[in-house]
Amino acid sequence: MENKYFKSLDELTIDTTREIETTQAGDKGFILESQNEVKSIATASRRDFLKAFGFTIASAAIASSCEQPVRKAIPFLIQPEGLIPGKAAYYASSFFDGIDYCSVLVKVRDGRPIKIEGNTLSSVTRGGTSARVQASVLGLYDNGRHKTPLLKGEETTWDQVDEKIIQKLTSIKDKQGKVVILSSTIISPTTKAAIAAFMDAYPGTDHVQYDVLSASGILKANETSFGKAFVPSYRFDKANLIVAFDADFMGSWLSPIEFTKQYMQNRKLTNGQRAMSRHIHFEGAMSLTGSNADNRVQIKPSQQKLVLANLLHELRKIEGGETSASIPASPVDIVSLASDLLKNKERSLVISGSNDTQEQLLVNAINQLLGNYGSTIETDIHLKLRQATDEKMDALVEQMNAGEVDGLIIYDVNPVYDYNKKDRFIEGLKKVDLTVAMPVFDEETSAFVEFVCPDHHYLEAWNDAEIKTGFYSLAQPAIRPIFKTRAAQESLLRWTGNSADYHQYLMSFWETQIFPKAVNELFFTAFWNTKLHDGVFESGEKEDSGLEFTQDPSNEVLVNLKETDNPSAIEMVFYTNVSVGTGKHANNPWLQELPDPVTKACWDNYIAISPRLAQELNINDEQLVSVNGLPALPVLIQPGQQYKTLSVALGYGREKGGVPANGVGKNMFPLLTTNNGNKTYWIGDVNIEVVEGTYAVARTQSHHSMEGRALVRDTSLEAYLENPESGNEVRKEIKAHLKSLYPKAEFDGFHWGMAIDLNSCTGCNACVVACSAENNVPVVGKEQVINSREMHWIRIDRYYKGDPEDPELVRQPVMCQHCDNAPCENVCPVAATTHSNEGLNQMAYNRCIGTRYCNNNCPYKVRRFNFFDYTGSDSFKGNRYDPAEMTTDLRRLVLNPDVTVRSKGVIEKCSFCVQRIQEKKLEAKTENRMLKDGDVVPACAQSCPADAIVFGNLNDKNSKVSKYFADERNYHLLEEIHTLPSVGYLTKVKNKTI
């Protein structure tokens, strides 16, 4: 007799003898039957249950209901219009946090934003995202958000604060006092209009922009060179030779997502491309970008100007132009670099991350000499992401202290935490009569102001942005405001007496200001609707002033150049990492648990020190030291760190960020200094003092050498061009010996596979957060990371090669390899992990009893075990382990209902985003078509700003992934043990001079 088992409750009542095709939408059993499975339905038996297991991975409801009762179930009595339960809607929006800009799509399920995806329609970020962008959805559900307006710390109503603020504003206006709006860089034209409207209403108002990561130096240098303070638009995709001085342009400098996209476009060797750019990086600390460079040169931050000057000098010498008086010699050899640069005139790009105006003037002179303006640096398109000059902020603080400021409205900045002279700011604040803050999160500054007027989270708000000249984008709410918050712009307008809501204001601004720029658009409504749908609008307009390089005071700089004061002095660099950034995201557990791309440490900041200096000072890893008398931090010995340079991350040591931000690391902002009006992100001649005790730093990787194993294979461009198999020669040998005692596996429909181009992966970690968001990966907290129990389904292995003082660094994203001969599947006693007929290695969480045998037997160690009840889904009560407060009702709203939340004692791992595969198969089926290559994109591939990850059907020989697999560079990790992984890696190629 043929048994057929029901796969979902509906099927019990529906037809169970269905033969071939059912097009009845909404039948859940239907999801299970992919196109290739159709023929097996006729003979379906218990195998169906396995498919149902596959489905339970995609069905949180069924799975969790097995273990515990559903606590609350509220049906839609009146179904909201346009909402199909179980189907996600996507809304275009824009993310900007003072570091990254990103055009995004917000995935909304049942009214909840649960995931951020890159928007491929934006020609700026082109579908790329970053870790912070990915994590921003969790910020929406932050426990530390302001929930109501506050008056002197007490909860109150909007009417009350409005009344009181207007009263105060009016009295200031009456006495012709001064109000200052202190904000971050405003890239929103409409917001600027609202501010302008406010300034109109209160004539004594000033607007000061304050960037935590300042580009003052560039702005001021360009003001000198071009007569206008702007940041130009850089084109890494057009540069064949990139020389960067301490500019972490793939991590934090100006517009990292955009730059990563551009940079990688020019470095891919797939699709028949045979050339790639060369990237030379000068820096003291090991940065994300530096670790990706073809050549990395270690210099102290204080030497940077000298090296640049010598480079300019050398270039001029070769060019035969005027050479100024002799300058101190460069600490590193730049002669060959100069000639290389000259060979790449108009195709090179020299940048510096320094905030020193003089240094930027040198950079300008070099780029001018190389003819880069107009090609790799566009002066007619300005990058608007940094507009603040530090002098203005410093001046404001002095004015406040002098009692010249009567009202201060703080918007989107947290100077009490991140301003280097925060004490002075606080003092000044006390002398201001009206203090208003408009933050999203409860933060340090909120405690010092009279009125807190909480702003929407960006996912709740309308907004717009002009990222670069002519590149507009829109933001729209993906959810109604969760709390009693109000758009900051609306607050400003309200205080001027304008009661329009910001949505209306934005639309009318666009109708009058932006719509006219659109060509071929007749009706505003149509224009608006399409642009809102797309999220972006690119008008093609250009700047019309400040295009010409007119002034070159670089000779003065050269003449005044001095030898570095003290070559033996130890210097210290301050950087922002890819996770918490400037500290704004410190309360985001996903980001706190994100391992640094270089050190693999998380949950803390620490002082990186070179191995040589550590030995000299007799300091061990994790020893506590104090720098310049500040609170002690642990030391982390960092290969590749410049001998006399220390580095430490900013953005830690939050005091009022909530859990988990508070008390994580130490605040290093107070160490920043101001020189010539600009903030300097390094200090010279620091004093290290060893403090009693050690401090454990949580690291997800503790062994840094490949031990001679061919795990990450790499080669040089030269060798690659000669032999495409270079670096991967061993594969031929391995393949020749691949003998199996098993029947060859056949996957008749799909055979899912993934290819990872190691040449593209920068290690930015966007995929790690995307995966956590998509798959409800728990956050385990610092202590468990120290115990090596982090849960990430995808990790980026990082190894050092060569001399520990000057190592090469290679990376490799590793997730479940979905081996067709998976050692893990064999050993599970209860058949909880099995192989699907599409080549997926699947986990049935319900069936798992937690022997961890699969984990032991996985050569890649990609399986993760729920050591505690991290999610609150255990059947025992009171044993939850949630140090990062990820299981509060609020934060749980971010959970993806398509993915089961795992309970204590269960193994979990990468599923190749099986829920996405099933969703797309279903979609194709309802549309009665075959799946196309590229339809299914797992979360990691979707998030990647470098397009390093390709996913698809290996049975389709024309799919992109098949082509990658056929590439000579392709290899499989540990292929020699015949696991037959479905993940391939393409050899990393460095364009290095040997």
Added chain:
Amino acid sequence: MYVSPIREPLIRGAKNYSQVTKDILAPMAGTPSKYWYMGITLAGAAALFGAWATFMTVYYGIGTWGLNKTVGWGWGITNFVWWVGIGHAGTFISAILLLFRQKWRTSINRSAEAMTLIAIACAGFFPLIHMGRLLLGFFIFPYPNTRALWVNFNSPLLWDVFAISTYFLVSLIFWYVGLIPDIGTVRDKAKTKIRKAIYGFLSFGWTGSAKHWSRHETVSLILAGLAAPLVLSVHTIVSFDFATSVIPGWHTTIFPPYFVSGAVFSGFAMVLTLLIVARKALNLEEYITINHIESMNKVIIVTGSIVGIAYITEFFMAWYSGVEYEQYAFMNRAFGPYAWAYWIMMTCNVITPQLFWFKKIRTSLVATFIISIFVNIGMWFERFVIVVTSLHRDYLPSSWTMYKPTIVEVGLYVGTIGLFFTLFLIFIRVFPVIAIAEVKSVLKSSGDNKINAHHE
């Protein structure tokens, strides 16, 4: 049966049958001694510590242990294999020595079998407690269910379930079948009514009939024939837990016989540890003589040497294989962060038992006792070395970690030791520790007075 006069007697003191009965039943009579109470208090306290650790593990999760993403098995499985190994001596003595007609087994097989059963119970505890979801542990049985799910017959852990439970059950019936005539003796010597009733019930109505004896012997022999390969199979399957994997240091073909040998090695060591104390405490020196100890020590030399050869073979093959992962795994064992464990293992398992080549040492109770303890320690470390040092550094250096046990894991281990001694102490009070009938059957041929025995 003729026994050459140059052989040493197995039972000292000119005993008659009645004396044998009296001697062996003596420990069960009267109230327990002060030492017995002290022992059971100590053992019970240790077991309570284990109960606390069990609660912690079940309630809070495996996170209370020191395991991590790379080292998925630690002390738990180390203890499991250690206990299973110890549980091999009893059946080995009873079955294999019976098949090889080694008469000296008669004095020690009863207590060794009891020890086996208790050790298997202790061992079986670990695979259970180390499940992430203990309450769903029943999934492991292939029972018919409405979802029509079955288990994975490819999994060595599943084989373990069958092997361990079969072994426990067969050992239990083997032990009990052997015990039935002796329970009859206890019953017939019982003074109180209750005792008589209880032992009468347990004796299954044993009368000592010649027919029963005849069948009893057949059953014992066939059970021995079945138990002998069973003993091999159990530790073989335990070794499959490791050897079927692809982890360097785990995957090696020599594991099955080498584990079996190691198991017998450790089991004999534990039997020696227990019996050297028990023979003194229970006044059984005339039954468990220096000869017995010496015979067991010889088994220790043989199995210890096999284990030693296996160690060296593995090490040599790791080099000879030319496989970098294999080579690293073994270099890491000997010189890596857990090298101390490796050298403890080498010292205790390979070097110390070789001292038994000296007759003086293998006939010295003190030396035997000390060396048996060394072997117990060494064999624990062998499993630790195999489990932990293979896992903590396997294929991808990115995932290499260190493992450190927690107090909860220590509690579980100490707890099973407590349980072991508690049950053993109870055993010596309720059942005869020496197989009375079997000793009587060899008394004539191998007793002290055998020279007087006339035999044509």
Added chain:
Amino acid sequence: MENKTFTLTKKTIAVFVVMIAIGLIALAFGFLSDINGKRIAANLLLNSYYFLSMGLIGLFFVTVHTIAESGWHTSVQRIGEAMSAFIPVGGILLLILFISGGLHQLYEWTDKDHLDELLLKKAAYLNEPFFYLRFAIFFIVWSALAYYVRRTSIALDKLGDVKYLNKLRMLSAIFIVFYAVSSVVSSWDWLMSIDAHWFSTLYGWYVFISMLASGIALFILILFVLKKMGYMGHVNHEHVHDLGKYLFGFSIFWAYLWFSQYMLIWYANIPEETVYFYERHKYFENIFYVNLVLNFAVPFLLLMARNTKRMFTVLVPVAVIVFVGHWVDLYQLIMPGVVGGENSAIGFLEIGLTIGYLGLFMIVVFWALSKAPLVPKNHPYYKESAEYHTHY
């Protein structure tokens, strides 16, 4: 009452000489026909190793029972001693094979100029001088111990002094310890290094058990022949039963090790190991299964019952099958590596040469048997053996 001394008759010698002649003809046929030189070398290795091992198992039988203080074996120990007399002969045959160019035919690692990376790594072990050194050590120690064990055993019988028994124990212990290592290492050297890229830690023990089971079978056959010739009247059913149990037990143990090795390699499916069985599956599939039937299924099923282990009518055919079976086992260990799938066959060369070796072996054994009384009646444990009966 008993015929206690064995006399080697001319008729017996004639039979063996004929067998040897068949062997020589087969060898000559091998050289004259177009049979691959590797195949001849492989056959010589197979038989030399096989019969050398038979000699070693004979010695092992005597020594292991001596140190286990066993009594029953004394009735049959002369057979074991006589088998050990072949050790020097077998060793010399092996040496001749190696030095006459067989080494290069058999082992690819001897081709010093064409070593791949992996073999270069192993060259510290797999090189000719070291190989011959190990050979020399094994050969000398084995032969010497075989000689001394037998001499001491005869002395014990002659003089009946317990002092000789103690000496015999000492010698036995030395042999067991040495053999424990040398049996394993020699199997790596002579057999495993044929497939020089491959390795298995269990290999040495597997080969040892194979030879042990086969050695017991041959032991039974020799006992049977002697009985047929009217000797060994003092050996009763109990002794035969014990030998039968050995044959049964070791056959199961062989199967156990075969399974352990095969299953583990099959299970993990790592190419560096699977290559070995891959070839055997592909080119030697019949042999692969025949091996299991002859060496496990037959003795397991036929010797399970008590009576069959005691009766020559069943035991002898089973012993013949097992003896042939382990020859087949050795064949599938050697041929795939040396000759390869296409050129291997079992023909006149194989069968004839084996008959020749058997003849040579038997003549040596019978010669040795004739040199000492068959019944060691002065052995202190002999009386235990003579009165050996159990009620099981």
Added chain:
Amino acid sequence: MNNYITAYYSDEEDLLKGLKQIISKGLKVNDVLTPFPVHGLDKVIGLRRSRLTRVAFAGGAIGALVGFLFQAWVFTNAYPINFGGKPFFAVPSFIPVTFEIAVLFAAFAMVFGFLIHNKLGPGSKNIIHDERVTDDRFLIVLDIKGEANDKIKSIETILSDAGAQGITIKE
């Protein structure tokens, strides 16, 4: 009514000698109770070799078949799942469980056979003729049900001639 007559020896060699004598006199010895298995007793009183071995074999064979076929059925028929690319009919994987079940069945079949055959078991009410049988007495039991008194007398004489002690007539 008199049912049995019992007598004992205190040494197994005397027992064997006595028994031979008694049996040669044509008496049928009903049972002999001993504290341990006496070597050679089976032959003297003519006990057949036990056939429990066949029960064990049958149990083992059934166990092996059940074990193997069950696994094969699950993997090829009821639950054919791809585990690491292994064939569904994965014979090497089935061997361990097959073996264990065979041993389990054989052992249990035999032990239960033994108990049932001997009427032994928890709560079994077999007659205990002499409490010292399990200590140091070798007791012989003769059936005298329905025998005449003089016949009983003659039996007693034969017994005492054969060196038996403590001749008792029991109901």
